[in-house]
Amino acid sequence: MVIDTRVCKKHEPCEECIKACHHVHNVPLIPNKKHEIKWIWKEEFEHAFPDTAHEYLDEYLHEREFIVLCNHCEHPPCVRVCPTQATFKREDGIVMMDMHRCIGCRFCMAACPYGSRSFNWEDPRPYIKNPNPRYPTRMKGVVEKCTFCTERLAEGKLPACVEACKHGAIMVGDLADPHSEINKVLREHFTLRRKVHLGTGPSVFYII
Amino acid sequence: MLEKALVGSKKYWALVFFLAAVFLVGFFFFLKQLKYGLGITGMSRDVSWGFYVAQFTYLVGVAASAVMVVLPYYLHNYKDYGKLTIFGEFLAIGAVTMCLLFIVVDIGQTHRLFNVLLHPTPHSMLFYDMIVLNGYLLLNLICGWTALHAVYKGTKYPDWVKPFIYLSIPWAFSIHTVTAFLYAGLPGRHFWLTAVMAPRFLASAFCSGPALLLILIYIVKAFTRFDPGEKAIRALAKTITYALLANLFLFGCELFTAFYSGIPSHQISLKYLFAGLYGHMKLVPWMWASYALMLTAAILLVIPQTRNNLGLLPFLCLLVVIGTWIDKGMGLIVGGFVPNPLEHITEYMPTFPEVMISIGIYAAGFLIITVLYKMAISVMESRGLI
Numbered sequence: 024m025v026i027d028t029r030v031c032k033k034h035e036p037c038e039e040c041i042k043a044c045h046h047v048h049n050v051p052l053i054p055n056k057k058h059e060i061k062w063i064w065k066e067e068f069e070h071a072f073p074d075t076a077h078e079y080l081d082e083y084l085h086e087r088e089f090i091v092l093c094n095h096c097e098h099p100p101c102v103r104v105c106p107t108q109a110t111f112k113r114e115d116g117i118v119m120m121d122m123h124r125c126i127g128c129r130f131c132m133a134a135c136p137y138g139s140r141s142f143n144w145e146d147p148r149p150y151i152k153n154p155n156p157r158y159p160t161r162m163k164g165v166v167e168k169c170t171f172c173t174e175r176l177a178e179g180k181l182p183a184c185v186e187a188c189k190h191g192a193i194m195v196g197d198l199a200d201p202h203s204e205i206n207k208v209l210r211e212h213f214t215l216r217r218k219v220h221l222g223t224g225p226s227v228f229y230i231i
Numbered sequence: 232m233l234e235k236a237l238v239g240s241k242k243y244w245a246l247v248f249f250l251a252a253v254f255l256v257g258f259f260f261f262l263k264q265l266k267y268g269l270g271i272t273g274m275s276r277d278v279s280w281g282f283y284v285a286q287f288t289y290l291v292g293v294a295a296s297a298v299m300v301v302l303p304y305y306l307h308n309y310k311d312y313g314k315l316t317i318f319g320e321f322l323a324i325g326a327v328t329m330c331l332l333f334i335v336v337d338i339g340q341t342h343r344l345f346n347v348l349l350h351p352t353p354h355s356m357l358f359y360d361m362i363v364l365n366g367y368l369l370l371n372l373i374c375g376w377t378a379l380h381a382v383y384k385g386t387k388y389p390d391w392v393k394p395f396i397y398l399s400i401p402w403a404f405s406i407h408t409v410t411a412f413l414y415a416g417l418p419g420r421h422f423w424l425t426a427v428m429a430p431r432f433l434a435s436a437f438c439s440g441p442a443l444l445l446i447l448i449y450i451v452k453a454f455t456r457f458d459p460g461e462k463a464i465r466a467l468a469k470t471i472t473y474a475l476l477a478n479l480f481l482f483g484c485e486l487f488t489a490f491y492s493g494i495p496s497h498q499i500s501l502k503y504l505f506a507g508l509y510g511h512m513k514l515v516p517w518m519w520a521s522y523a524l525m526l527t528a529a530i531l532l533v534i535p536q537t538r539n540n541l542g543l544l545p546f547l548c549l550l551v552v553i554g555t556w557i558d559k560g561m562g563l564i565v566g567g568f569v570p571n572p573l574e575h576i577t578e579y580m581p582t583f584p585e586v587m588i589s590i591g592i593y594a595a596g597f598l599i600i601t602v603l604y605k606m607a608i609s610v611m612e613s614r615g616l617i
Contacts, residue, residue, distance in 0.1 A: 058276070124350065130413075163268035
């Protein structure tokens, strides 16, 4: 996935991708920040890229908001630590969650260096305003995160956030295929990834 | 042998019923937690492990420390620990049981716990933790029980138990090493990402566990005719001293690496714990208290006159137990989560139900220890050994 943050900047304060994702996946809106569930959200540069940020950063970058989500790592630490394989990497590289197998030990949350995982500290259902009947809701006591919309990919559709972005700021494609459109975009632009030095191989790229 | 635990003085039964009642109160709060979810605790999206996991970590250390009496007795034939060994093993049984209970209450979907067995996953450190903890419980049950049974029968322990005793020695080291590996192998948690995590865990275990054992022995001594002997107590005090010094030394190594290298990510959690970050300083008084207690205990334990003062020793042990408990049971886990991976700060303090559930588990553990110790004392009394 490539996120063109220049496009996002132009259309601030747009939240279409977040709204679409959270609606489609029945992500509850919990007012208590400590119990919050989020799959995709906005962060400032120094929080999205804490190792890259510095005090002389130009204002333009400083003010910009960055969409963050699960990085679907090439070497996902969450998958390494999960004691039940409830979180696992599919052959196509997507890091998936089986919420029926998850025991709620939250080892994956400690392991994820991007803070991409949320735990259902209480029953999420009362906090879903307008449930989408085509996607399951979760119960208390399990971990969840962005699944790269595997259910939509299976139907030949694009992920909800990509489809929702009218300005084309989010692109997806096959990184493993050197001739793919996404690889062309990556060759032509300077991109950043979050915390590359940890060796996780994040698959979300940011055009700055 | 168990029949020995079914008869006892009024004081014994009062203690048993008190601990059972406290356990039931904790259980009541656990039922509330089952109903509402883990949101009943102080944990959050950012601090996703808290008091339960911290108590688990501390108690794995207490359990492992039984090896500090088992090893000299069985490997070096240090006869003075003869009477003490069984008490060390029984303390380990109580401690491991508490560890397992703390895991049970920390899990979001309690009834899915056995998924860990149903889908064994050798690349997860929790898989090994499950094996070593349950194995250690079994080993201590076998070794402690047969050793006491031999006393009961007036014989020497059978030869078949020897391999289990020898196995229990490296096994004790393994439980705390694997527990350290739960934390020390996570990218992006710089506070935990240190090779001295396992050695430091062992050092803090080998001072806090024997210190707790000595306190319990002093209590047993006050109420029964049991006396492990001055030599044994003095020897154990030396073990506590060396382990406490090693623990403080390893912490000093952490400080050196973090602050001499000047790398901010290595310093930030330490700064949060000892100085606070942007006005967030809930743990600061706790951490200073912890290190003040450990340093005071270390100084007084190094000086032979104070260490060998048997009236003062239980109080020094108390300093060690409280100091190491705050360090591991409050600071270590939360410190790894503050700040979060996006460098936001969310603080943590356990809630009332969370503390009650934890106290309930401690009561269950000490109930097991009480019954086992009563059994051991009565068996020794019946043989005229004390």
